[in-house]
Amino acid sequence: MTQGGPPVPPDPSPIPALLAGAALVALVPAGDDLERAAAGAWDFARTAASAGRRIALVDCFVDAPMLHRIVGEQNGDGIVDVFEYGASLSHLARARPEPTLYFIPAGTLSTDPATMMASARWSRLAAGFRHEDAVLLLFVAPEHVGAVSADLDGIVAVAPAGVEAGMAATPEIQEVMDRGIRLLATVSDAGGIETVEPPPASGTGRPASTAAAASPITAESVALRRPEPAEAAPPEPWAAAPREAELEEAESGATAPEDAGDAGAPDAEAVPVDCAPPRRSARRPIWRPMHTAPATGHRLVYGFILLALVGAALIARVRFRPHAAPTGPAAPAQPQPAEVTPSHAPPTAAAPAVRAPVPAPAPAADSLPFAVQVSAWTRLSQALGEADRLEARHLAAIIAPIEIRRQLWYRVYAGPAPSRAAAESLLRVVRARELAGRSAVVARVPLSFSLHRYATEREALAARRRLRTRGVPTFMLHEPRGWQLLAGAYATPGDAARLDRLLTSTRNAGPLGPRVGIRP
Numbered sequence: 001m002t003q004g005g006p007p008v009p010p011d012p013s014p015i016p017a018l019l020a021g022a023a024l025v026a027l028v029p030a031g032d033d034l035e036r037a038a039a040g041a042w043d044f045a046r047t048a049a050s051a052g053r054r055i056a057l058v059d060c061f062v063d064a065p066m067l068h069r070i071v072g073e074q075n076g077d078g079i080v081d082v083f084e085y086g087a088s089l090s091h092l093a094r095a096r097p098e099p100t101l102y103f104i105p106a107g108t109l110s111t112d113p114a115t116m117m118a119s120a121r122w123s124r125l126a127a128g129f130r131h132e133d134a135v136l137l138l139f140v141a142p143e144h145v146g147a148v149s150a151d152l153d154g155i156v157a158v159a160p161a162g163v164e165a166g167m168a169a170t171p172e173i174q175e176v177m178d179r180g181i182r183l184l185a186t187v188s189d190a191g192g193i194e195t196v197e198p199p200p201a202s203g204t205g206r207p208a209s210t211a212a213a214a215s216p217i218t219a220e221s222v223a224l225r226r227p228e229p230a231e232a233a234p235p236e237p238w239a240a241a242p243r244e245a246e247l248e249e250a251e252s253g254a255t256a257p258e259d260a261g262d263a264g265a266p267d268a269e270a271v272p273v274d275c276a277p278p279r280r281s282a283r284r285p286i287w288r289p290m291h292t293a294p295a296t297g298h299r300l301v302y303g304f305i306l307l308a309l310v311g312a313a314l315i316a317r318v319r320f321r322p323h324a325a326p327t328g329p330a331a332p333a334q335p336q337p338a339e340v341t342p343s344h345a346p347p348t349a350a351a352p353a354v355r356a357p358v359p360a361p362a363p364a365a366d367s368l369p370f371a372v373q374v375s376a377w378t379r380l381s382q383a384l385g386e387a388d389r390l391e392a393r394h395l396a397a398i399i400a401p402i403e404i405r406r407q408l409w410y411r412v413y414a415g416p417a418p419s420r421a422a423a424e425s426l427l428r429v430v431r432a433r434e435l436a437g438r439s440a441v442v443a444r445v446p447l448s449f450s451l452h453r454y455a456t457e458r459e460a461l462a463a464r465r466r467l468r469t470r471g472v473p474t475f476m477l478h479e480p481r482g483w484q485l486l487a488g489a490y491a492t493p494g495d496a497a498r499l500d501r502l503l504t505s506t507r508n509a510g511p512l513g514p515r516v517g518i519r520p
Contacts, residue, residue, distance in 0.1 A: 015047055015048050015050075015051040015053075015193075018184055018185060018195055019048060019051075019053060019135055019184075021153070022135060022153035022154055022184075023126050023127075023129040023130035023134065023135060023136060023153060024122070024125075024126040024129065024130075024135075024136050024138070024150055024151070024152055024153050025135060025136070025137055025138070025152065025153055025154050025155065025156060025184065026137075026138045026140050026145050026148065026152055026154075026155045026156070026176075027040075027041045027044060027045075027137055027138065027139045027140070027155075027156050027158055027187075028140060028141075028142050028145050028155055028156070028157055028158065028170070028172070028173055028176075029141070029142065029158050029159075029166075029170075030142070030157045030158060030159035030163070030166030030167055030169065030170040030173060030186075031159050031160060031161050031165065031166040031169055031170070031439065032169070032437055032438060032439045033160050033161060034061075034064075034066060034438070035066065035069075035070075036160035036161075036189070037158040037159075037160055038066045038067050038069075038070050038139065039070050039160075040158040040160055040187040040188075040189075041057065041067065041137070041139045041158055041187075042057070042067070042070050042071065043187060043192075043193070044137070044156060044158070044185075044187050044193060045057040045101060045137055046096075046098055046101060047193060048135065048137070049096075049098040049099070049100045049101035050098060052100065053100065053133070053134065053135050054100045054102075054132070054133070054134040054135070055100060055101050055102065055134070055135050055137060056093060056102045056103075056104060056129070056134065056135070056136050056137065057101065057102070057103050057104070057137045057139065058079050058104045058136065058137065058138050058139065059078065059079070059103075059104070059105050059106040059139055060079065060106070060113065060116075060117065060138050060139055060140040060141070060144070061106060061113070061139065061140070061141060062078075062079065062080050062106045062107070062108075062109065062110040062113045062116060063109065063110060063111055063113050065078075065105060065106035065107075065109075067103070067105065067106075067139055068103075068105045068106075071096075071103070073094070073103075073105070075105050075106060075107065076105060076107065077092055077105075077107045077108070078092060078104055078105035078106045078107025078108070079092075079104050079105070079106060079107055079116075080106060080107040080108045080109070080110045080116065081107040081108055082104075082107070083116050083119055083121060084108070084110070084116075085108070087107075089104065089125075092104055092105075092107075113141065113144050114143075114144050114147045117140065117144050117145075117147040117148050117149070118147045118148075118149050119149060120149055122148060122149050122150035123149060123150040123151075125150075126150045126151070142170045142172040142173065142441060143172060143441050143442065145172060145173075145176055146172060146175060146176055146179075152176075152181050153182075154181060154182045154183070154184035155173065155176055155177075155181055155182075155183055155184065156183075156184050156185045156186070156187060157170070157173055157183060157185075157186045157187070158186075158187045159186060159187070159188050160188060160189050161188075161189070162188055162190065163186045163188055163191070163194075163405075164404060164405055164407050164409075165376075166186075166188075167404055167405075168376040168402075168404055168407075168409040168411065169373075169375070169376050169439050170439075170441070171373055171411075171441065171443040171445075171491070172441055172443075174491070175443070175444065175491065178491065178492065182196075183196045184196060366418050366516065366517070366518065367418060367446070367514060367515070367516055368415070368416035368417060368418050368446075368477070368515045368516065368517055369416070369418075369444055369445070369446030369514065369515065370415065370416060370417040370418070370419065370420055370422065370423035370442060370443070370444055370445075370446075371398060371413035371414065371415030371416045371417060371423065371442075371443055371445055371489050372413060372414045372415055372417070372423055372426050372427045372430055372436075372440055372441070372442055372443070373411055373412070373413050373440065373441055373442075373443045374386065374390065374412045374413065374414055374430060374435065374436040374440050375411075375412050375436065375439070375440075376409050376410065376411045376412070377409065377410045377412070378407070378408070378409060378410070379410070380399075380401075380410055380471060380473070382410070383399045383410035383411075383412050383473070384399065384468070384473065386412045387399055387412055387473070389435065390412070390414055390435060393433055393435060395414050395426075395429075395430070395435070396414065396415060396416075396475065397412060397413065397414060397475065398412070398413040398414075398415065398416070398448075398475050398488070398489045399411070399412055399413075399473035399475075399488075400413065400445070400488045400489045400490060400495075400499065401473075401488070401498050401499050401502065402490070402495050402496075402498060402499075403497070403498045408498065410473075411489075413443070413445065413489050414426060414430055414435075415489075416477075416489065416515055416517075420442060420444075423442040424442055427440060427441070427442055443491070444491060445489040445490050445491050446491070446514045446515055447488075447489070447490045447491070447492070447493065447496060447512055447513065447514065447515065448486040448487060448488050448489055448490070448512070448513075448515040449486060449487040449488055449496070449499065449500070449503060449509075449510045449511070449512050450484060450485075450486055450510045450511055450512075450513065451467075451474065451485045451486060451487060451503075451508055451510040452484075452485045452510075453479070453482055453483070453484050453485070454482055454483045454484075454485065455481075455482045455483075456482070456483065457476070457478075457483050459483070460476045460483035460484075460485055461476070463485055464476060464485060467485075467506075467508065470506050471502070471506075472487065472502060472503065472506055472508060473487065474486060474487045475487070477515070477516075477517030477518070478517060478518040479517055479518065480518070484517060486515065487499060487503065487508075487510075489515070490512075493512060496512055500512070
């Protein structure tokens with residue numbers, strides 16, 4: 001990876017096929033070194049731009065901007081000012097030395113990046129970029145990539161220290177992939193840009209651009225063309241926005257009849273990139289007058305009205321028709337009180353009733369699907385040492401062996417937690433106690449192996465020590481009637497395959513299911 005000025009870009013040959021049909025792609029750091037990951041994001045953006053596509057790189061680390069430092073620029077106004085203060089994206093996009101690359105910095109500092117990533121405006125921007133056959137690259141933190149409101153066309157894992165270690169330390173990437181988002185490529189110091197899998201013929205399920213399927217696009221043919229200066233307004237550095245009706249059609253996938261001739265790809269040189277908010281067009285209304293509907297539509301409407309009137313009449317007739325009194329089984333005769341003979345004997349006081357003591361209710365068990373991933377190790381002894389360090393600071397620890405690309409990793413979690421909010425609170429505690437760095441993240445890993453149940457905590461601890469000597473890491477959860485010994489924490493059954501084999505080989509196999517216990 002490089003820093004500073006524009007380097008000689010790598011071979012861009014796989015990039016056109018990699019980004020075919022894509023308009024919104026997330027560049028996600030995988031690992032702790034965010035500075036090197038930012039340099040890798042620049043490398044990927046430059047390589048994609050050198051392949052001919054128009055690229056806009058956005059710094060979404062709005063709470064700690066860093067992309068501008070890699071190229072020696074000032075932060076200034078940026079994407080936060082667009083979303084929060086109504087700034088124009090077309091005025092903020094900065095042209096780079098590469099012919100088709102633009103940079104949008106973070107801008108004003110924000111303490112709530114997740115809310116900005118959840119903004120509905122990302123969908124409108126993605127629709128505009130798709131309409132113009134351009135690509136919006138979002139350099140976004142792993143913990144916020146799942147909050148992006150728009151549908152991502154793919155993600156790129158930027159792992160400077162190596163793909164295996166980076167993916168093991170970043171479970172958020174796997175969570176996004178589990179939702180159906182494709183991992184397009186990986187970027188590392190050793191391997192450069194590597195395509196993970198060949199893209200499908202139709203891109204990401206959306207129709208690919210006709211321009212991309214035509215003859216190879218050169219940088220000159222897709223260079224941003226500044227609009228001709230008009231008498232009323234000077235030209236903008238970023239191209240003007242399309243009509244609102246076109247933007248709405250791009251979002252819905254529909255094409256108006258009068259625009260049927262524009263169904264093909266627009267001329268890449270003459271058509272500007274859309275990255276400004278939609279504006280009301282005065283050329284044609286987005287509604288259709290009633291009288292333009294065909295006669296068949298009128299007949300259908302009248303038929304529905306007639307059916308509704310007939311149904312209402314039938315309901316009224318049934319409702320207000322006199323009904324006979326309901327019949328049913330006769331009520332059982334009530335027993336007559338027996339005749340009481342007065343007695344001259346003095347009344348005796350009744351003995352007070354003795355109530356049995358009510359036992360206190362046992363604490364209720366709760367689902368505990370979340371945990372905080374603190375670190376990942378290649379040796380069990382390292383993972384056990386990390387777990388002991390957490391437990392010495394009064395934090396429960398879980399070790400989950402997992403196989404990633406034929407490499408065995410031991411993930412160390414703190415927790416579990418009943419909700420994401422509780423896990424976020426635990427994450428703040430872990431960082432405040434300096435037990436983990438920025439790479440610590442919240443993960444939804446609800447599955448664990450249930451091994452044995454014990455009546456007392458002492459018995460559960462003894463069993464846990466015995467299994468640890470055999471290389472089986474376990475943890476305990478309190479239950480309403482005792483203690484439960486469990487192993488692992490996983491998002492899917494496939495992730496738990498390695499631990500399942502280990503438990504079976506040591507004759508400690510148990511069912512894999514959602515983790516439940518008393519809230520820690």
